[in-house]
Amino acid sequence: MAEHPAYPVGLRLAGRRVVVLGGGQVAQRRLPALIAAGADILLVSPEATPSVEAMADAGEIVWERRPYADGDLADAWYALIATSDPEANTRASAEGEAHRVWCVRSDDADAATAWTPATGHSEGVTVAVLTTDARGRDPRHTAAVRDAVVEGLRDGTLVAPHHRTRTPGVALVGGGPGDPDLITVRGRRLLAEADVVIADRLGPRDLLAELPPHVEVIDAAKIPYGRFMAQEAINNALIEHARKGRSVVRLKGGDPYVFGRGMEELQALAEAGIPCTVVPGISSSISVPGAAGIPVTHRGVAHEFTVVSGHVAPDDERSLVDWPALARLTGTLVVLMGVDKIGKIAETLVAHGRSPDTPVALVQEGTTAAQRRVDATLATVAETVRAEDVRPPAVIVIGEVVGVGPRTTE
Incomplete structure (x- = not known):
């Protein structure tokens, strides 16, 4: 088995039984993702960390305060074996093998039937990284690759275009106090995906230079007033570009709702039937x-x-x-x-x-x-x-x- 790489797959565990053996630091790190996946989780462990105990108190998991016993993996779809008893881990791993239950082992990855990849998330995408060479696993390297990919997706430096039709609309993005590093991760990603950016004078201007050449950047301070007041002209520009099927970002300084007229813009968009996302920003x-x-x-x-x-x-x-x-x-x-x-x-x-x-x-x-x-x-x-x-x-x-x-x- 050591000569072959692991086959990557995504497990759909919602409503399915998952058994976790051991309530220590490994369980504390892994349980939140299992809870988020909707798994029916049974924790078997005499003790648990305060964080794990809080999950049980909140009803997110069922905790049986005892050591592992033969038969605990019956009807399980997946198991995380992470006790401090190597003999119990070996017995549980053998039970999983006998019942065809995929098991992750924290103490001996070579004896496990499944490995946990280094995972990260970015707006609807899960990035999971595994070492392909089973004989040269390097958890730190896989975590570093994961971090680089996720960070690139989040901050827009790694752009993955959507190939399915996107729903046009407007995002009111709070750009923070001025330093481009202080915009939120989501705000930066939406900027990277925008077709049109209507920017305030007090927004993080340095971010505009990073936008792809096809993005139309409009200075809100220079929108012609015509017969309208400035805010009405901005509202009209947002509506006009969104109706043309474009993804529009209204980049504002600070937070959209802290003296930023964000609600006025949202109300105008709602009246026009245009979907709008509000991304909070760090207030100055x-x-x-x-x-x-x-x-x-x-x-x-x-x-x-x-x-x-x-x-x-x-x-x-x-x-x-x-x-x-x-x-x-x-x-x-x-x-x-x-x-x-x-x-x-x-x-x-x-x-x-x-x-x-x-x-x-x-x-x-x-x-x-x-x-x-x-x-x-x-x-x-x-x-x-x-x-x-x-x-x-x-x-x-x-x-x-x-x-x-x-x-x-x-």
């Missing part, structure tokens, strides 16, 4: 402070943080923010889109009780190569912004957390 409200060495919460300092838009001043009748209430809070206040209004914001907070000595940090172009941090207080922030020529986009953090950690600018 937490990621940019973190990149600058500022935690928005910290034990003993801040038990809450509030994120507000500062695009209209506190005394503007259009403002929906209760600034007096915010001034009474003791936690962290994160202001987005507020650079040109920070003087009035600081004045209002102080007028309603916040100390003028409250620390303030402004992080410009957060997570990008141009990132810089400027510190001030509520009393000095307006003049500091002018003196330091702080410009949007910048995230403003107000609160004692500003002084908690070491300053980070990279």
